[in-house]
Amino acid sequence: MALSKEIGITVKKAKDLSEWYTQVVTKAELADYAPMKGFMILRPYGYSIWEKIREYLDRRLKETNHSNAYFPLLIPESYLKKEAEHFRGFTPEVFWVTHAGENQLSERLAVRPTSETIINEAYSRWVRSWRDLPILINLWNSVLRAEITATRPFIRTSEFLWQEGHTVHATKEDADKEVMMILEFYRQLVEEQMAIPVLLGYKSEKEKFVGALYTTTLEAMMPDGKAIQMGTSHNLGQNFSKSFEIKYLGKDEQTHYAWTTSWGASWRLISAMIMLHGDDKGLIVPPRIAPIQVVIIPIYYKTEDTGAITNKVKSTADRLTKAGIAVHADSREQYTPGWKFNEWELKGVPLRIEIGPKDVEKKQVTLVRRDNSQRHIVNDDAMLSDVQRCLEEIQTELFTRARSALNGSISETSDYDRFKDTLNDHGGFIRACWCGSPECEEAIKNDTGATIRTIPLRDEKPFSGCIHCGKAGAKVTYFAKSY
Amino acid sequence: MALSKEIGITVKKAKDLSEWYTQVVTKAELADYAPMKGFMILRPYGYSIWEKIREYLDRRLKETNHSNAYFPLLIPESYLKKEAEHFRGFTPEVFWVTHAGENQLSERLAVRPTSETIINEAYSRWVRSWRDLPILINLWNSVLRAEITATRPFIRTSEFLWQEGHTVHATKEDADKEVMMILEFYRQLVEEQMAIPVLLGYKSEKEKFVGALYTTTLEAMMPDGKAIQMGTSHNLGQNFSKSFEIKYLGKDEQTHYAWTTSWGASWRLISAMIMLHGDDKGLIVPPRIAPIQVVIIPIYYKTEDTGAITNKVKSTADRLTKAGIAVHADSREQYTPGWKFNEWELKGVPLRIEIGPKDVEKKQVTLVRRDNSQRHIVNDDAMLSDVQRCLEEIQTELFTRARSALNGSISETSDYDRFKDTLNDHGGFIRACWCGSPECEEAIKNDTGATIRTIPLRDEKPFSGCIHCGKAGAKVTYFAKSY
Numbered sequence: 001m002a003l004s005k006e007i008g009i010t011v012k013k014a015k016d017l018s019e020w021y022t023q024v025v026t027k028a029e030l031a032d033y034a035p036m037k038g039f040m041i042l043r044p045y046g047y048s049i050w051e052k053i054r055e056y057l058d059r060r061l062k063e064t065n066h067s068n069a070y071f072p073l074l075i076p077e078s079y080l081k082k083e084a085e086h087f088r089g090f091t092p093e094v095f096w097v098t099h100a101g102e103n104q105l106s107e108r109l110a111v112r113p114t115s116e117t118i119i120n121e122a123y124s125r126w127v128r129s130w131r132d133l134p135i136l137i138n139l140w141n142s143v144l145r146a147e148i149t150a151t152r153p154f155i156r157t158s159e160f161l162w163q164e165g166h167t168v169h170a171t172k173e174d175a176d177k178e179v180m181m182i183l184e185f186y187r188q189l190v191e192e193q194m195a196i197p198v199l200l201g202y203k204s205e206k207e208k209f210v211g212a213l214y215t216t217t218l219e220a221m222m223p224d225g226k227a228i229q230m231g232t233s234h235n236l237g238q239n240f241s242k243s244f245e246i247k248y249l250g251k252d253e254q255t256h257y258a259w260t261t262s263w264g265a266s267w268r269l270i271s272a273m274i275m276l277h278g279d280d281k282g283l284i285v286p287p288r289i290a291p292i293q294v295v296i297i298p299i300y301y302k303t304e305d306t307g308a309i310t311n312k313v314k315s316t317a318d319r320l321t322k323a324g325i326a327v328h329a330d331s332r333e334q335y336t337p338g339w340k341f342n343e344w345e346l347k348g349v350p351l352r353i354e355i356g357p358k359d360v361e362k363k364q365v366t367l368v369r370r371d372n373s374q375r376h377i378v379n380d381d382a383m384l385s386d387v388q389r390c391l392e393e394i395q396t397e398l399f400t401r402a403r404s405a406l407n408g409s410i411s412e413t414s415d416y417d418r419f420k421d422t423l424n425d426h427g428g429f430i431r432a433c434w435c436g437s438p439e440c441e442e443a444i445k446n447d448t449g450a451t452i453r454t455i456p457l458r459d460e461k462p463f464s465g466c467i468h469c470g471k472a473g474a475k476v477t478y479f480a481k482s483y
Numbered sequence: 484m485a486l487s488k489e490i491g492i493t494v495k496k497a498k499d500l501s502e503w504y505t506q507v508v509t510k511a512e513l514a515d516y517a518p519m520k521g522f523m524i525l526r527p528y529g530y531s532i533w534e535k536i537r538e539y540l541d542r543r544l545k546e547t548n549h550s551n552a553y554f555p556l557l558i559p560e561s562y563l564k565k566e567a568e569h570f571r572g573f574t575p576e577v578f579w580v581t582h583a584g585e586n587q588l589s590e591r592l593a594v595r596p597t598s599e600t601i602i603n604e605a606y607s608r609w610v611r612s613w614r615d616l617p618i619l620i621n622l623w624n625s626v627l628r629a630e631i632t633a634t635r636p637f638i639r640t641s642e643f644l645w646q647e648g649h650t651v652h653a654t655k656e657d658a659d660k661e662v663m664m665i666l667e668f669y670r671q672l673v674e675e676q677m678a679i680p681v682l683l684g685y686k687s688e689k690e691k692f693v694g695a696l697y698t699t700t701l702e703a704m705m706p707d708g709k710a711i712q713m714g715t716s717h718n719l720g721q722n723f724s725k726s727f728e729i730k731y732l733g734k735d736e737q738t739h740y741a742w743t744t745s746w747g748a749s750w751r752l753i754s755a756m757i758m759l760h761g762d763d764k765g766l767i768v769p770p771r772i773a774p775i776q777v778v779i780i781p782i783y784y785k786t787e788d789t790g791a792i793t794n795k796v797k798s799t800a801d802r803l804t805k806a807g808i809a810v811h812a813d814s815r816e817q818y819t820p821g822w823k824f825n826e827w828e829l830k831g832v833p834l835r836i837e838i839g840p841k842d843v844e845k846k847q848v849t850l851v852r853r854d855n856s857q858r859h860i861v862n863d864d865a866m867l868s869d870v871q872r873c874l875e876e877i878q879t880e881l882f883t884r885a886r887s888a889l890n891g892s893i894s895e896t897s898d899y900d901r902f903k904d905t906l907n908d909h910g911g912f913i914r915a916c917w918c919g920s921p922e923c924e925e926a927i928k929n930d931t932g933a934t935i936r937t938i939p940l941r942d943e944k945p946f947s948g949c950i951h952c953g954k955a956g957a958k959v960t961y962f963a964k965s966y
Contacts, residue, residue, distance in 0.1 A: 032605060034555045035562070036592065041605055044550030044620060051551065067527030068534065072517045072642055073556075073594070073625060074578070079518070092584040095557070097594060100629035100641075101575040109519065111556070111580060111594065122515060122524055131817055137527060141625075142556060146583035158583075159555055334614055 008342060012280055017224045021152070024274055028283050028347045031153045038151045038158035042267065045347060048291035050161060050267055054140065056193055056289075057163065057265070060185045066136040066165065071118050073141075074109040079117040083243040086116065089210025093145040095158075111144045116211065116236070116262055119166045120244040127168055127258060129249045134178070135168040154271035155228070155483050162266035168246060168258045172237075175259035179233045182263045183216045186231040189265070194273050195286040195399040196220050197406045198230055199429065199478055201454030206438055209262070213237030219453045219478070221409045222275045225427020227453045227480035230272060231265035271483075276402050277371075283348030284371055286398050287391040294320055294387060295349045296329040299337045299356035308360045316353060316365060319384055325391070345370060350394045351387060369394060410478075414464030419479075423448045427481055433474035435466035444468055450479045491825060495763055500707045504635070507757055511766050511830045514636045521634045521641035525750065528830060531774035533644060533750055537623065539676055539772075540646065540748070543668045549619040549648065554601050556624075557592040562600040566726040569599065572693025576628035578641075594627045599694065599719070599745055602649045603727040610651055610741060612732045617661070618651040637754035638711070638966050645749035651729060651741045655720070658742035662716045665746045666699045669714040672748070677756050678769040678882040679703050680889045681713055682912065682961055684937030689921055692745075696720030702936045702961070704892045705758045708910020710936045710963035713755060714748035754966075759885050760854075766831030767854055769881050770874040777803055777870060778832045779812040782820045782839035791843045799836060799848060802867055808874070828853060833877050834870060852877060893961075897947030902962075906931045910964055916957035918949035927951055933962045 009027065013020045025031050030046035033039075042050065058068070074097055081087045095111040098104060112118070123135060144159045151157050165182060169175040183200060190196045198218040202208075208215035212234040219227045240246070241257040250256050277284040287293050296317055298309045313329050320327040328349075330340050337354070344352060354366040365383055368375040371394050378386040409428030413419050419430055430450065434440060444467070445451055460476035467474075492510065496503045508514050513529035516522075525533065541551070557580055564570045578594040581587060595601070606618060627642045634640050648665060652658040666683060673679045681701040685691075691698035695717040702710045723729070724740045733739050760767040770776050779800055781792045796812050803810040811832075813823050820837070827835060837849040848866055851858040854877050861869040892911030896902050902913055913933065917923060927950070928934055943959035950957075 032608075034601070035604060036555065036557060036559055039555040039557065041555065042553035044552050047552045048550065050553075067531065069527050069530045070525035070533075070625070070644060072519065072522040072524065073627065074519060074522065074642070076519055094584060095580045095592075096582040097578045098581045099579040101577060103629075109578075118517070121518060125515075142553070144556065146586075159557070161553060 009280060009282055009346070013223070013278060017222075017275065020278075020280075021271075021275060024278055024282050024346075025153045030270070030274075030283075033153070036158075038147045040151075040153050040157045040159070042161065045291070046270065049270055049273075049285065049289065052289045052291055053189065053193075053269060054163070056189055057185065058138075058140075060188075061138050061165070064136075064181065066138050066167075069137050069139060070141070071112075071115050071122070071139060073112050075112055075115075075118045077108045077110060079121060080110055082117060083211045083240055085239075086211035090114070090145070093147075095144050095146060112141070113143055113145050114262075114264075115139060115141075115143075115164055115166065116240055117244075120240045120246060120260065123166075123168050123258075123260075124244045124246045127246050127248050130170055130251055133168060133170045133248060133258065134174060136165075136178075137167065138163055138165040152271075152483075154267055154274070160266045160268065162264050164264040165262060167261045168241075169261070170248065170250070170256070170258065172235075172259050175235050175237075175261050178261045179216060179235045179263070182233045182261075183218070183231075186218055186233065186263075186265055190218055190220070190230050190269065191399065193286070193288045194269065195288075195395060195402060196230070196269075196272050196276055197399065197403040199406075199454050199456075201456045201478070203232070204438075204441060204452040204455065204477075206441055207452055209234045209236075211236060211239050212262075213239065216457070217454050219429075219480070219482075220272045220276065221406050221429060221480070222272065222483070223405070225409065225481065227429065227482040228268070228272050229453075229482065230269060231263070233263035234261060236260040236262060276405075277398055278348070281342075282346035284398065285348040285350060287350045287395045290348070290350055291326060292328045292344075292347075292349045293325050293391055294327045294351045294353060295340075295344045296327060296353045296355060297337055297340050297344075298329075298331060299354055301357060305357045305360070309355055309357065312355050312360050316355065316383065320387060323384055323388070325387065351390055353387075371398060412463070414467065416467055419467055420448050423450050423481060429453065430479045432467040432477060432479060433462045433464045434477040435469055435471040435474045437466075437469070440466055440468035444479065448479075448481075450481050453478045453480045453482060492763060492765055492829070496706070496761060500705075500758065503761075503763075504754075504758060507761055507765050507829075508636045513753070513757075513766075516636070519641075521630045523634075523636050523640045523642070525644065528774070529753065532753055532756075532768065532772065535772045535774055536672065536676075536752060537646070539672055540668065541621075541623075543671075544621050544648070547619075547664065549621050549650075552620050552622060553624070554595075554598050554605070554622060556595050558595055558598075558601045560591045560593060562604060563593055565600060566694045566723055568722075569694035573597070573628070576630075578627050578629060595624070596626055596628050597745075597747075598622060598624075598626075598647055598649065599723055600727075603723045603729060603743065606649075606651050606741075606743075607727045607729045610729050610731050613653055613734055616651060616653045616731060616741065617657060619648075619661075620650065621646055621648045635754075637750055637757070643749045643751065645747050647747045648745060650744045651724075652744070653731065653733065653739070653741065655718075655742050658718050658720075658744050661744045662699060662718045662746070665716045665744075666701070666714075669701055669716065669746075669748055673701055673703070673713050673752065674882065676769070676771045677752065678771075678878060678885060679713065679752075679755050679759055680882065680886045682889075682937050682939075684939045684961070686715070687921075687924060687935040687938065687960075689924055690935055692717045694719060694722050695745075696722065699940070700937050702912075702963070703755045703759065704889050704912060704963070705755065705966070706888070708892065708964065710912065710965040711751070711755050712936075712965065713752060714746070716746035717744060719743040719745060759888075760881055761831070764825075765829035767881065768831040768833060770833045770878045773831075773833055774809060775811045775830075775832045776808050776874055777810045777834045777836060778823075778827045779810060779836045779838060780820055780823050780827075781812075781814060782837055784840060788840045788843070792838055792840065795838050795843050795848075799838065799866065803870060806867055806871070808870065834873055836870075854881060895946070897950065899950055902927075902950055903931050906933050906964060912936065913962045915950040915960060915962060916945045916947045917960040918952055918954040918957045920949075920952070923949055923951035927962065931962075931964075933964050936961045936963045936965060
C-alpha cells in the first residue's frame with residue numbers, strides 16, 4: 001500500500017486542456033468520480049468553493065426579499081405533462097421511480113429534472129389576490145438529467161447542485177424586471193467574485209428553455225475556444241400559469257393569469273473558474289471566492305527555532321482572521337515545506353506566507369503570490385495591509401487577463417467561409433449577423449457545430465446581411481462551439 | 484375567489500393535539516402537503532427555521548474540523564447489499580429508479596435512504612495511511628424512505644431534510660469520542676437553542692441503527708405522552724469498514740480496518756418545537772432559533788401621525804438590527820394592526836413591539852411577549868436592553884417549563900400492571916428495570932405499544948428485577964410510546 005500519492009499535474013494546460021482539467025479536478029481534491037457512470041462526488045474542498053458561491057448569491061437574493069424553500073424530489077408524471085413543450089424537452093433525460101420497496105407505484109415519479117411543475121402546482125393554491133404577489137422563492141437542491149454523452153466533472157454530470165428560483169408576478173413588466181435583476185446578480189457573481197468575464201444576452205427560440213417566453217444567458221469563453229453557459233434567467237410568460245391555473249384577483253376586481261419566471265446557476269460555474277484561471281501547477285482560485293485566501297507555512301531548520309516560529313505563525317493568522325481574511329496555518333509535521341508549497345499551489349490558494357527563522361529575527365514575513373509566483377518580503381507592521389492589497393491585485397489582474405482573453409477571442413465576420421475557418425482553426429466567439437430564421441441557425445450548426453450562444457440585450461448595429469442566407473435586416477449575434 | 488384566508492387556529496391544543504398540530508403547520512405557513520401522498524413542501528417560514536438549525540450545527544461542526552461534501556442521490560443496489568443487515572433494514576422503504584428516459588437500467592438504483600454505502604465506497608479509496616485519518620465529513624441533503632403508515636408533516640414523511648455525518652477513525656476510542664461529541668452538539672442544539680429538554684442514552688440492540696455497533700439517542704416528551712427521537716449518533720464499529728475494505732497502514736506498519744461513525748438530525752426537530760412550545764394561538768418559537776425575534780407593528784389612528792411613527796419604526800428596527808437582533812417591521816398598509824397581531828402570534832414571533840402616536844409622544848415603545856402575553860411600556864433609552872432581557876427570559880422560561888413537564892412525565896415503577904396502566908392513562912416516560920433480553924422487550928411492546936426509548940449513558944442504580952420477567956441484574960431503562 002503506497003503512502004505517498006502523486007500530487008503534481010503531469011500535463012501542460014496548453015497541450016491537453018481536457019486531461020489537465022481532469023487531473024486538476026481530482027488531484028486538487030475538488031471532486032471524484034462516483035461508481036455510477038455520469039455521477040460525481042463533490043469533495044470537501046470543492047464543496048467549500050460551492051459554499052462561497054452559495055453564500056454570495058443567497059445574500060443577494062435575501063436582500064431583495066427572496067426566500068428559500070424546499071420542494072419534493074419526486075414529481076408525478078402527470079405534473080410534468082401539464083406543460084406539453086416542457087415535458088417533451090425533459091422526458092428523454094428523466095430518471096423514473098417505479099417502485100417503493102416491493103410495491104409498484106400506480107404512477108411513475110420523475111426524479112426532479114427541474115421544479116417548475118411541482119412548484120407551480122403549489123403556486124396555483126397559494127395565489128389568490130394581487131396582495132399575494134410577488135412570490136419570490138429560491139431552492140438550493142440537486143437535479144438529475146441522464147447524460148448520454150461522455151460526462152465531465154462540473155460540466156456534464158447526470159446530477160448537479162444548483163439553485164433554481166421561481167417567481168410569480170402580476171404583470172409582464174414585473175416579470176421582465178425580475179429576470180433582468182437576477183441576470184445582473186449572476187453577472188456580478190461571475191465577473192466580480194469569480195473573475196470570469198461574460199457576454200450577456202438572449203437565447204434564440206431554438207436554444208431557449210423549454211416552455212419559456214424568452215431566456216437570458218451569461219456566456220464565458222474557455223481557453224480551447226469553446227463557450228460555456230454560466231447561468232440562465234427565464235421569463236416564462238403565462239405558459240405555466242395557464243397550464244397550472246395560477247390566477248389572481250387584481251385591484252380591478254378581474255381575474256388575471258399571473259406571469260412567472262425561473263432562473264438557475266449550478267456548480268458548472270466552478271468548471272469555468274478552473275479552466276480560465278488555472279495553470280500548469282494547478283488551480284488558481286480568485287481571492288473573493290477562495291475558501292482559503294492565505295496559507296501560512298512555517299519553515300523550521302533547527303529545533304530551537306520552533307517556538308518562536310510557531311508563535312509568529314499563530315499571531316499572523318490571528319491578525320488576518322480578525323481582519324476577516326480566510327487564513328489556514330499548515331502546521332502538519334509529517335510534510336516538508338516544499339511538499340506543502342506544491343499542495344497549496346495545486347489547490348490554488350491565492351497567497352502564501354512563509355515564516356522562517358530569518359523572518360522572526362527581522363520582524364518580517366515572506367509573501368508569495370500564486371498567480372505570478374512573485375515573492376516579496378514585508379515588515380510585520382505592513383503585513384496586513386500588504387496582504388489585503390495583494391489579494392485585491394490578484395482579483396483584479398485575474399479578471400483583466402481573462403477580459404482581454406475574452407475580447408481577443410471574438411472574431412467578427414460577414415463571410416461564411418471565414419466563419420467556418422475560424423471555428424475550425426481556433427474557435428472563440430464569432431460576431432456575425434443572422435436573419436433570425438431557425439433554418440439558417442440549424443444549417444450553421446450542421447455545417448460547423450457552432451450554436452447561437454447569445455443575442456445582445458441591446459441591438460448592436462448590423463454590419464452585413466445574414467451570415468448564412470445573406471438576407472438583409474439581420475441582427476448581430478454571437479456564435480460559438482460550446483461545452 | 485375569496486380574498487381573506489381563515490388564519491386562526493380553530494381547535495384547542497389540549498383537546499386535539501393532532502388537529503391543532505396540522506392547523507399550526509399549515510396556517511403558520513411552515514409547510515404544505517405535496518400532491519404525492521407522504522411528501523411535504525417546506526415553505527419559506529419553515530425553511531427559515533431549518534436554516535437557523537443548520538447554521539448552528541454547521542458552525543459547531545466546522546469549529547471541530549468537519550467539512551461538508553455532496554454525494555450522489557442514486558445508489559446502485561449492489562452497494563446497498565454490501566452490508567447485509569443494513570440492506571435488510573432499508574430495502575422495504577427504498578424508492579427504486581429503473582429507467583433513464585426510455586432506457587431500462589442494467590441495475591436498479593436506490594434513491595438514497597441514507598449514504599453509508601456510497602460514502603464508504605469512496606472512503607475505501609481515500610484512506611491509505613494513519614496520516615489520512617480522521618476523515619470528518621458531513622452532508623446536508625434529503626433522504627427518501629417510503630412511509631406506509633399515515634404521514635404527518637415534519638414527523639413522518641417519505642422525504643426529509645437532514646444532515647448525515649460520516650467519519651473514519653483509527654481506533655474504537657476515537658470513534659467513541661466522536662459519537663459522544665456529536666451527541667453533545669445535538670443536546671446543546673436541542674436544549675439550549677430550541678429549549679427542548681431531552682433524555683440521553685443508548686438504544687437497545689433491537690432499536691439501534693441497522694449495521695451499527697451501538698446507537699446513542701436524544702428523546703424528548705410531547706404533551707400527549709408520546710416520546711420523539713431528536714437525533715441519533717452511531718458507532719458503526721468495523722462493520723462497514725469490513726464490508727467496504729476501509730483499511731489503513733498504521734504507525735506500526737500493519738494494516739488495520741478503520742472504525743466508522745454516522746449521525747443524523749432532521750427537520751423532525753421542528754415538529755417537537757411546535758408541539759412542545761405552541762399554544763392555542765399557534766406557534767411559539769424560542770428566541771435563539773427564531774428567524775424573526777422581534778416584530779414591530781406601527782399603529783396609526785390619524786393620517787397626520789404617519790410620518791413620525793414610520794420614522795420611529797425605522798429607527799427602532801435599525802437599533803435592534805445593529806445589535807444583532809432579527810427584527811421585522813410589518814408596515815403593510817392592506818392589513819390592520821389587529822390582523823397583524825394575530826398573524827405574528829400564529830407564527831410564534833417571541834416579542835412584539837407596538838409603536839403608536841402615544842409612544843412617539845412619550846418617547847417609549849410597548850413590548851408584548853408572545854409566551855405569556857405580558858405587555859409593558861419601556862422608555863426609548865432602555866428599549867434595546869429590555870428587548871435583550873425579554874428574549875433571554877423567554878428562552879429560559881420556555882426551557883424551564885418544558886423541563887418540568889419532562890420531569891413530571893416520568894413515572895417510576897417496578898409493577899408491570901402499573902406500567903401498563905400508566906401507558907394507557909397518560910403515557911410519558913416509564914422508568915423501569917429491564918433484564919436486557921429481546922424477548923422481554925418484544926413482549927412489552929406487544930402488550931403496551933411502548934418501546935425502549937433509551938438506556939442511560941451511565942448506569943443508574945436498579946431498584947427492582949426486570950419489569951417483565953422479574954429476573955435480577957436488570958438495568959434502569961426508559962420506555963414510552965413514541966412518534
